[in-house]
Amino acid sequence: xxxxxxxxxxxxxxxxxxxxxxxxxxxxxxxxxxxxxxxxxxxxxxxxxxxxxxxxxxxxxxxxxxxxxxxxxxxxxxxxxxxxxxxxxxxxxxxxxxxxxxxxxxxxxxxxxxxxxxxxxxxxxxxxxxxxxxxxxxxxxxxxxxxxxxxxxxxxxxxxxxxxxxxxxxxxxxxxxxxxxxxxxxxxxxxxxxxxxxxxxxxxxxxxxxxxxxxxxxxxxxxxxxxxxxxxxxxxxxxxxxxxxxxxxxxxxxxxxxxxxxxxxxxxxxxxxxxxxxxxxxxxxxxxxxxxxxxxxxxxxxxxxxxxxxxxxxxxxxxxxxxxxxxxxxxxxxxxxxxxxxxxxxxxxxxxxxxxxxxxxxxxxxxxxxxxxxxxxxxxxxxxxxxxxxxxxxxxxxxxxxxxxxxxxxxxxxxxxxxxxxxxxxxxxxxxxxxxxxxxxxxxxxxxxxxxxxxxxxxxxxxxxxxxxxxxxxxxxxxxxxxxxxxxxxxxxxxxxxxxxxxxxxxxxxxxxxxxxxxxxxxxxxxxxxxxxxxxxxxxxxxxxxxxxxxxxxxxxxxxxxxxxxxxxxxxxxx
Amino acid sequence: xxxxxxxxxxxxxxxxxxxxxxxxxxxxxxxxxxxxxxxxxxxxxxxxxxxxxxxxxxxxxxxxxxxxxxxxxxxxxxxxxxxxxxxxxxxxxxxxxxxxxxxxxxxxxxxxxxxxxxxxxxxxxxxxxxxxxxxxxxxxxxxxxxxxxxxxxxxxxxxxxxxxxxxxxxxxxxxxxxxxxxxxxxxxxxxxxxxxxxxxxxxxxxxxxxxxxxxxxxxxxxxxxxxxxxxxxxxxxxxxxxxxxxxxxxxxxxxxxxxxxxxxxxxxxxxxxxxxxxxxxxxxxxxxxxxxxxx
Ligand SMILES: Nc1ncnc2c1ncn2[C@@H]1O[C@H](COP(=O)(O)OP(=O)(O)OP(=O)(O)O)[C@@H](O)[C@H]1O
Ligand SMILES: [Mg+2]
Numbered sequence: 001x002x003x004x005x006x007x008x009x010x011x012x013x014x015x016x017x018x019x020x021x022x023x024x025x026x027x028x029x030x031x032x033x034x035x036x037x038x039x040x041x042x043x044x045x046x047x048x049x050x051x052x053x054x055x056x057x058x059x060x061x062x063x064x065x066x067x068x069x070x071x072x073x074x075x076x077x078x079x080x081x082x083x084x085x086x087x088x089x090x091x092x093x094x095x096x097x098x099x100x101x102x103x104x105x106x107x108x109x110x111x112x113x114x115x116x117x118x119x120x121x122x123x124x125x126x127x128x129x130x131x132x133x134x135x136x137x138x139x140x141x142x143x144x145x146x147x148x149x150x151x152x153x154x155x156x157x158x159x160x161x162x163x164x165x166x167x168x169x170x171x172x173x174x175x176x177x178x179x180x181x182x183x184x185x186x187x188x189x190x191x192x193x194x195x196x197x198x199x200x201x202x203x204x205x206x207x208x209x210x211x212x213x214x215x216x217x218x219x220x221x222x223x224x225x226x227x228x229x230x231x232x233x234x235x236x237x238x239x240x241x242x243x244x245x246x247x248x249x250x251x252x253x254x255x256x257x258x259x260x261x262x263x264x265x266x267x268x269x270x271x272x273x274x275x276x277x278x279x280x281x282x283x284x285x286x287x288x289x290x291x292x293x294x295x296x297x298x299x300x301x302x303x304x305x306x307x308x309x310x311x312x313x314x315x316x317x318x319x320x321x322x323x324x325x326x327x328x329x330x331x332x333x334x335x336x337x338x339x340x341x342x343x344x345x346x347x348x349x350x351x352x353x354x355x356x357x358x359x360x361x362x363x364x365x366x367x368x369x370x371x372x373x374x375x376x377x378x379x380x381x382x383x384x385x386x387x388x389x390x391x392x393x394x395x396x397x398x399x400x401x402x403x404x405x406x407x408x409x410x411x412x413x414x415x416x417x418x419x420x421x422x423x424x425x426x427x428x429x430x431x432x433x434x435x436x437x438x439x440x441x442x443x444x445x446x447x448x449x450x451x452x453x454x455x456x457x458x459x460x461x462x463x464x465x466x467x468x469x470x471x472x473x474x475x476x477x478x479x480x481x482x483x484x485x486x487x488x489x490x491x492x493x494x495x496x497x498x499x500x501x502x503x504x505x506x507x508x509x510x511x512x513x514x515x516x517x518x519x520x521x522x523x524x525x526x527x528x529x530x531x532x533x534x535x536x537x538x539x540x541x542x543x544x545x546x547x548x549x550x551x552x553x554x555x556x557x558x559x560x561x562x563x564x565x566x567x568x569x570x571x572x573x574x575x
Numbered sequence: 576x577x578x579x580x581x582x583x584x585x586x587x588x589x590x591x592x593x594x595x596x597x598x599x600x601x602x603x604x605x606x607x608x609x610x611x612x613x614x615x616x617x618x619x620x621x622x623x624x625x626x627x628x629x630x631x632x633x634x635x636x637x638x639x640x641x642x643x644x645x646x647x648x649x650x651x652x653x654x655x656x657x658x659x660x661x662x663x664x665x666x667x668x669x670x671x672x673x674x675x676x677x678x679x680x681x682x683x684x685x686x687x688x689x690x691x692x693x694x695x696x697x698x699x700x701x702x703x704x705x706x707x708x709x710x711x712x713x714x715x716x717x718x719x720x721x722x723x724x725x726x727x728x729x730x731x732x733x734x735x736x737x738x739x740x741x742x743x744x745x746x747x748x749x750x751x752x753x754x755x756x757x758x759x760x761x762x763x764x765x766x767x768x769x770x771x772x773x774x775x776x777x778x779x780x781x782x783x784x785x786x787x788x789x790x791x792x793x794x795x796x797x798x799x800x801x802x803x804x805x806x807x808x809x810x811x812x813x814x815x816x817x818x819x820x821x822x823x824x825x826x827x828x829x830x831x832x833x834x835x836x837x838x839x840x841x842x843x844x845x846x847x848x849x850x851x852x853x854x855x856x857x858x859x860x861x862x863x864x865x866x867x868x869x870x
Contacts (some may be wrong), residue, residue: 383678457711457715458715458717460673460676460715461716461775461778462717462727463673463676463704464673464704465704465708465728465731465732465778465779465782466701466705466706466708466728466731466732466782467701467727467728467731468731471731475727475731476717479718
């Protein structure tokens with residue numbers, strides 16, 4: 001800093017501070033204040049906006065003051081004090097409180113997502129058939145690896161063909177060709193025949209079985225047991241024995257089975273129970289086992305108990321005294337029903353499902369392509385010579401593409417996917433591909449950055465051990481770059497889920513009454529739905545329903561970004 | 576220039592390069608197999624295994640090595656000393672073609688490993704590196720468990736038979752086993768710098784290479800660990816050919832059979848038996864460097 005030439009010999013107590021030093025220090029303080037001001041201003045603006053929207057969506061003031069008071073006393077005060085105790089008194093208790101409360105919440109949300117996709121959109125039998133096909137394909141690949149370990153090229157072929165055959169079977173063959181001499185056009189002979197379908201795919205075989213097992217049973221086999229097996233690894237590791245895995249699988253299977261038999265009697269669908277138990281109870285159980293085993297931070301377990309008990313007691317008191325609760329726009333009905341003429345009945349469910357399905361298409365299309373491109377650009381592409389210049393040019397333009405307005409991508413999607421490939425006007429797959437293209441540059445750049453951040457010394461170490469380039473990329477570069485890539489991708493998905501302009505261009509429906517029932521049906525997504533609410537005539541739509549939609553969108557967004565942050569933190573702790 | 580003092584073996588020998596039986600993706604080091612005079616599989620201590628003839632290395636236009644001539648004997652320890660930046664690491668990387676990874680690097684001259692010029696067309700650098708292991712100047716364990724670090728080479732080279740035994744033997748040979756046997760699951764990055772370096776040594780010797788190139792393996796170590804590594808190198812020399820770069824004159828004198836002295840500009844000024852180099856060097860400049868008057 002100017003003038004700040006402190007004599008090194010001078011004692012730091014600044015007993016004899018010179019004039020220039022004082023000025024320099026003052027400047028520093030001022031600068032700090034200005035930066036703080038800028039930060040606070042930005043946060044304040046966003047905060048005020050959020051408060052406004054949340055207030056519109058939830059309408060807390062429509063409740064009786066007594067209602068607020070009751071819940072403040074039974075829920076807010078006790079849980080806050082427990083939380084404060086956990087964080088200040090006992091080290092690990094805070095984390096335990098946080099996790100035991102957060103895990104079920106996240107698990108429920110994930111479970112709800114799975115229920116929507118696997119039960120409502122794709123039928124369980126379809127899903128199970130697909131899973132069977134993938135298992136069969138994996139088996140075939142593994143068998144080939146055992147039998148002919150050194151046939152690398154052959155394995156590549158098996159790797160590509162096996163899943164295709166398993167899923168689609170061998171299609172019917174139909175040939176109709178006439179061979180003619182090129183110049184005169186004299187016909188030589190005609191080859192024409194067709195066969196019936198040669199071999200059905202595994203899913204087809206499965207769904208054509210005369211008796212299909214019950215949905216929930218299929219889910220236990222294809223979802224609960226594999227997930228339990230994965231979580232069992234954690235238990236086994238923690239206990240340093242091999243039985244942990246078996247016990248986890250057994251316990252999870254038992255809970256799912258018993259619950260599935262009991263749940264229908266209290267009005268819960270057995271299949272829903274299996275999914276929710278797998279995503280909620282299983283992780284929670286595994287986590288609790290660890291906490292109880294290590295006996296660290298047990299006090300934190302009080303937090304979820306207090307929250308649940310407080311809610312129940314509060315509800316009971318409010319019920320008996322007769323305080324009216326708030327009448328929010330954002331409630332269960334809003335999340336589970338379609339939009340309607342009357343604001344009170346309007347909901348976002350079809351658009352929510354549409355957004356999730358679109359997200360699936362985006363992930364499946366943009367992530368592999370983006371990561372693949374990044375790997376090529378960073379690891380394989382030449383970086384000197386004329387080709388190197390070309391690669392640099394490509395890289396610069398990928399950066400430019402990231403800044404192209406989303407309307408332009410919408411136009412591109414319209415031209416390519418709707419007009420040229422004829423995938424349908426406003427279908428899920430077109431929306432996903434279009435928005436996938438939009439975030440592709442971001443995915444590529446973040447993956448490139450993550451790959452570039454892998455220290456060269458690790459690559460050298462791997463090559464020095466006699467690894468091939470592919471082995472080095474697979475064993476050293478990709479594992480190390482994956483968390484960064486995932487973080488970048490999830491943040492990009494956050495951007496994708498809020499995009500409106502491309503959806504307008506490709507003709508996504510303004511509002512639909514039923515959720516899309518596949519990737520080729522028309523859909524509406526949350527931002528599109530919100531946009532159409534903004535131009536409704538009734539004011540309740542423009543204030544209440546719209547606010548509720550915005551809050552839903554923001555919550556989904558926050559969850560995704562939260563996941564990204566979790567992944568990043570875990571990664572930072574590990575390395 | 577360099578005086579080549581042939582040891583008890585012939586200066587070079589033709590050796591059959593048997594196909595590295597490693598994973599199917601690489602064949603042998605080269606396609607053509609050179610016939611051999613003595614077809615014994617076993618190594619012959621003292622024979623030249625690596626022979627450098629007029630090797631020049633350039634980074635873009637900067638020349639890092641100038642006409643290096645050297646014969647490295649089999650199952651002996653050869654030390655390389657010289658001031659910083661004189662090209663010692665560059666020479667090591669030239670031997671197992673790690674310079675291929677540096678875009679700007681260009682190698683001229685001949686570098687023979689067991690009779691084959693490793694820069695010949697048809698030589699697969701991957702197969703070469705499977706026979707010439709390397710320990711780098713600064714410890715660079717993978718962000719994987721200690722076990723996976725030690726087993727990495729075995730896995731990529733598909734030598735997965737009794738992999739646990741091999742890992743244990745390598746860790747024992749690297750004088751690390753006692754310290755890590757209870758924590759093989761922990762990350763290799765959680766070890767101290769010296770332990771990391773020994774892990775890197777274990778990783779390199781686990782795959783049983785013919786030659787081990789070590790770039791200042793003791794620079795990050797305290798005296799106790801250093802002496803452990805020196806003992807280790809002495810042991811290794813019974814089975815492997817060791818080429819070691821060091822800045823420590825006493826170390827070079829203690830552990831090596833042959834010494835190569837590089838001086839600034841990338842010249843190999845003197846190469847010969849360690850005793851002779853340290854007791855009566857031919858060049859004044861080498862004497863000055865060894866006695867610490869310059870460098
Ligand atoms: N990747 C590179 N690109 C360009 N120049 C390089 C590269 N690596 C080394 N050099 C140059 O080559 C010369 C020799 O470097 P080298 O690393 O071989 O020295 P060294 O003898 O190992 O030194 P030290 O004892 O400090 O490790 C130096 O002048 C260095 O600047
Ligand atoms: Mg060096």
